[in-house]
Amino acid sequence: MPQTKTAVVYFSVSGRTQTAAEAVGRYLQLTPVRLKAKDPYPTTGFQQLVARTDAENEQRELPDFDPVDVSQVETLYLGFPTWYHQPPRLIQNFLTTTQLAGKTVVPFVTSASSRVTESLPYLKEWAEAGNFKIQDSFTANTPDEIATGLKDDFPL
Template sequence: MKSIVIYFTQSGTTKNAAEKIASKTNSKIVEMTSKDDYPGDFDDLVAKAKEQIDNDERPTINEDFDLSDYQTIYLGFPIWYRQPPMIIHSFFDKFDLKDKSIIPFITSASSGFSVCTPYLNNMKTNAKIKDGFRSNSDLEIKNALN
């Protein structure tokens, strides 16, 4: 069963986790980016993230991933305002995930994985969303993948 790691990152923390997960699972790895750049300044980024959440904005994803060869998708993202960034909603909206297994992984300085579970459960998808995990450290990744 082939797997792929798809991740969204701003600071590079999620990229670092994605690379470790891809290595441990022998998965292809690709970054998901938004058509409109996010601000580099932290305060501006926080304001943009809040604006997207408040307005239920779905950022346009640059990539058009061909997921036909993959059964398992490790989906990585940071937690913003105790939930997935709105581009994660865009991912579920854009791609046909029928019969795919999605294993989410997050990076967060303060939140555990459970904070985003209600949001993931409410996303309309025909994929099977499996238990996810926080991936801030090598130990968290090792424990989740064993």
């Protein structure tokens, strides 16, 4: 079911969130757009990724990203992994520097151990500051979780 003024944007390092975003995109009949860090995250060597994210968290660094045009979007499906029981710092930078006032953001997350509920306090804080709405978030680790999350928005 095509949605006008809707977009799917995602951040993925390992490919797991990309797979989820592609599934969400197929359901919505939209092509997902990848949110890319200007300084790419390491894709090989888990310890290098851990070291980088630890440093970002300790230094409160907000990594730069390549711009994504969401100016015409009303509803933004935003996919990302959960790191350290919260959204990655790149997602924080995207949500706090992108003009999202008046828009609705539908977060979907992937994680081996965390649910979307762990990210919600952060997302709600950023939404309040940015004057946008967080709605219908869901965990997207499996096709069943994705289908269940999307049915909230689009009854089958």
